[in-house]
Amino acid sequence: MVTTIGILGAGRVGSAVARTALKAGYAVHISGSGPAADIQLIVDIVIPGAVAMTAAEVAASADLVILAVPMHKFRTVDPGTLAGKIVIDTMNYWQPIDGTLDEFTTDARSSSEVVADYFASAHLVKTLNHIGYHDLETDARPAGDPQRHGLALAGEAETAAVVAEVLNRFGFDPVYAGPLVAGAAFEPGSPIFGGRHTADELAIELGLAEAA
Ligand SMILES: NC(=O)c1ccc[n+]([C@@H]2O[C@H](COP(=O)([O-])OP(=O)(O)OC[C@H]3O[C@@H](n4cnc5c(N)ncnc54)[C@H](OP(=O)(O)O)[C@@H]3O)[C@@H](O)[C@H]2O)c1
Numbered sequence: 001m002v003t004t005i006g007i008l009g010a011g012r013v014g015s016a017v018a019r020t021a022l023k024a025g026y027a028v029h030i031s032g033s034g035p036a037a038d039i040q041l042i043v044d045i046v047i048p049g050a051v052a053m054t055a056a057e058v059a060a061s062a063d064l065v066i067l068a069v070p071m072h073k074f075r076t077v078d079p080g081t082l083a084g085k086i087v088i089d090t091m092n093y094w095q096p097i098d099g100t101l102d103e104f105t106t107d108a109r110s111s112s113e114v115v116a117d118y119f120a121s122a123h124l125v126k127t128l129n130h131i132g133y134h135d136l137e138t139d140a141r142p143a144g145d146p147q148r149h150g151l152a153l154a155g156e157a158e159t160a161a162v163v164a165e166v167l168n169r170f171g172f173d174p175v176y177a178g179p180l181v182a183g184a185a186f187e188p189g190s191p192i193f194g195g196r197h198t199a200d201e202l203a204i205e206l207g208l209a210e211a212a
Pocket residue numbers: 008009010011012013014031032033034055068069070071073076077078090091092093094128129130131132133134
């Protein structure tokens with residue numbers, strides 16, 4: 001059972017996810033790339049209630065870890081610290097920010113499959129990447145609300161089920177797309193990326209259901 005969520009990255013996405021997780025009742029441990037003291041002030045002001053730590057401490061103490069670092073930085077995260085952990089990959093390869101990263105331009109696979117090779121001992125699930133960080137808090141709705149939006153997730157089914165419950169508590173309907181390869185359907189450039197969809201609409205976009 002997930003009670004403590006760890007977040008690697010205290011930037012735009014990491015902060016928004018942290019506030020969402022706190023509101024959902026989770027304990028939140030968060031880090032930047034350096035010592036806890038470097039982010040203490042921002043955590044106190046922007047994410048009150050979260051605990052600032054180093055990345056290694058976050059990884060060791062959390063039941064589930066959310067990767068919210070820029071794609072060009074993912075190899076600075078020590079994969080050994082995430083061995084055996086459930087890890088959410090929120091990252092997108094975004095050339096204006098990441099520059100040209102050959103491993104993504106020459107590899108036809110979805111970005112999360114490339115990332116999963118690096119974190120080979122972790123249980124990686126792709127989600128939270130196709131919603132704008134600013135929409136995460138404003139779009140959250142209670143279960144059953146007709147306005148509730150869906151969030152797609154991809155990864156191994158058993159791990160994805162754990163992550164789905166977290167998304168549900170965050171205020172979204174999880175829509176399981178399939179194994180990591182299915183995550184290509186909600187990467188940048190896809191109709192899902194950056195849009196707002198109900199779970200039913202997402203299922204149609206993902207080819208899991210037919211339009212009525
Ligand atoms: N923009 C959106 O709406 C959106 C939505 C969903 C997903 N995404 C994706 O989310 C990811 C993060 O984007 P962002 O806009 O939040 O980035 P950001 O604002 O630049 O923040 C990045 C954070 O990652 C930290 N970091 C870097 N290397 C680290 C490491 N090895 N361990 C721990 N923390 C580390 C940075 O800390 P330092 O300052 O110490 O380096 C910083 O706190 C990107 O891949 C992006 O594509 C973006």
